[in-house]
Amino acid sequence: MLRIRFHGRGGQGIKTASRVLGSALFAEGFEVQDAPRYGAERRGAPIFAYVRADRAPIDERGVIERPELVVVGDDSLVQVAGAGVGVGLDAEAVLLLLSQEPAAVWKQRLQTEATVITLEPPAPDPDAPLRSGPEPLVGARVSGAAARLLGVVPRTALEAALAQELGALPTTARERARQQALEAFDALAAHAGAVRARPAPGYAERTSPGWIELPFDPADVSAPAIHAPATSVLVRTGLWRSMRPVIDHSGCKRCHFMCALPCPDSAITVDDAGYPQIDLEHCKGCLICVAQCPFHVIAAVPEAEAQNETTALPRERRAHEP
């Protein structure tokens, strides 16, 4: 069986990636199962989706714990423990990351015995609307990459699956996505078939599940209550952000009730001088403040770019500027 787990962020097209790959494998005569795993999802939050493919009907179900291939569409997820990117990665598995950094760096960082392959993330499209950013192309790109690594999906089957699964997109977006998928497929020619199907560990290799008797706890312990205040501060939801709001304080009129009050995450505070300041550890990048600012001095900047910028943005980058 082939077991593929795709990791990314809400909005990047990770569910679509699993469907494209699933449809391509199904067209090639495989029995297929593909599924996204939703939580309290939203744009930018970690999500994953998975595909199983086999020549016989599939009885395995649920989350893949021992994948043959893990595909990570957004390398910032590696440091998010809850994303579970590394779960079950062993020496026989392949890890593909969309990343600017080389495979050797990731292999060293992750201390993994898995085969690590990297591929450039999709370049931002200068013509794309500001808020869409580069991310919807990520899913398309990883679907093409995964298809090539499996080695059992011909380019034509990938193209047919893309046409089938991206049919709801507008023509230009569909064409951009198609190009990303095919470019990734072509770029990984040297790694075609790097992923090998394998059976799950059988009865002879069984290990103990490690069951325990669940201890009885009194109700003050076992009621599902959170006693600690403000535990949400511990969760760095800023990592969910794909677009960053950046305030140009030189043009800010300090009408902070316009941006700080509507912030759904209370991530905008006001400093002693009356200027709004964004808590980037917890700002999820919803960009409501960008829309709210009456003087258009809050810009929306793709996160990857923003991380390289330390100064206020020049005026021409401001959002909503006519």
Added chain:
Amino acid sequence: MSRSLMTGNRAAAWAARLAGVDYVPAFPITPQTEIIETLSEWIRRGELDARMTTLDSEHSMVTAAGTAATAGVRVFTATSSQGLLYAMEMLYAVAGFRAPFLLANVSRGLAAPITLEPDHCDVLAARDSGLLQFHAASCQEVLDLSLIGYRVIEDKRVRLPAIVNLDGFYLSFTREPVELPEAEAVAAFLPPFDASALGLRAGQPLSQAVAVLGGTPYSYFRYECHLAALQAERVFAEVCEDFGERFGRNYSALERYACDDAEIVFVMMGSFASKARDAVAQMRAAGERVGLLRPRLLRPFPADALAQALDGKAAVVVVDQNLSIGKGGVLHAELCSALYGRADAPGVITSFIGGLGGRDIRREEFFQMVSETREALQKARAGTLEAPPAPRLLFTADELRELRKMQAIAAVRDAEVRSSRPPPAPNAGSQGS
């Protein structure tokens, strides 16, 4: 027929479309919403000639479903979890109406604490309502059991509403190959609802659900529901036979996998049972005599069929993806009542609670269930088993460690949580026999 990838939710919507439903009262809830979204889109595009009404709650939704069915139209509706419970009062009422309609329940665990992931506590809460229950284990079964279901519930011997149950996530959002029958073939299998006996028309008023004081009429009407539900087991078998002849897929009240010469048999319901089938195939390949029995019908409960299938078996492993708080696994209790007093009943029945709130059941856990059951069996044969083995929750030392970390973050004030480590697993490192 064409075979394509589709989710369980979409398969449920296709069942409604192929059945040519007339009316869909609806209310959204995760993980069911995709069903009504799909139907709504088909109605909007004119591909399904039906009326959809969004109601203010599941309580109203089930009321609308029951009353519309009484008027003689074919009705489909869907819900999950809290929604099913919110409708609970009306579930009992519409069964008493003897109004046949189909409700797809996408199983999801019940609050509190809240979850989105599946177990069967929601659908089993409706166990005694009078709605029949069909439990699917694949997306194909979601479709097929729904089509079969309409024939069963509209049969004059039955005329009760029914639930088709599919597991949230594991079926609802999972695409797998589904063979869609041709609309004409379905129309031949499932003719339009013959509502002649129902008779509610604007010009022909009818009092429904009248009050009956004194126990005699009440006993009569409720027990007649019960007798009708019992009839449904035979009707289900007849309809499945016809379905098999027409579509080539054969169903019965019980899926039997590798049971014939099995010594130890798993009994479980729903899509997690396919994981048991996977584990049984592995054990069979290693020469172990194990099998799987999966009831597709929970109401009516196929007690005789289960008892006959288990006669002469050494032991049964019941895996309940539900919990009757203060009692234990519901299927375990129901199975024990079906087996008690039979001369050839299995001597050992073990009970495992697994899959609550979507907690996965891993392959090695099925192996371990067999191993623990075999130990009990050996004791029973040696005459040293003093009491039935205690039920067990599938829960590992690692899981408890993870939970204790959550409690520490939540500042649960207890030395147990802050300082202690979970006790070592009693069977750590040991392999199954």
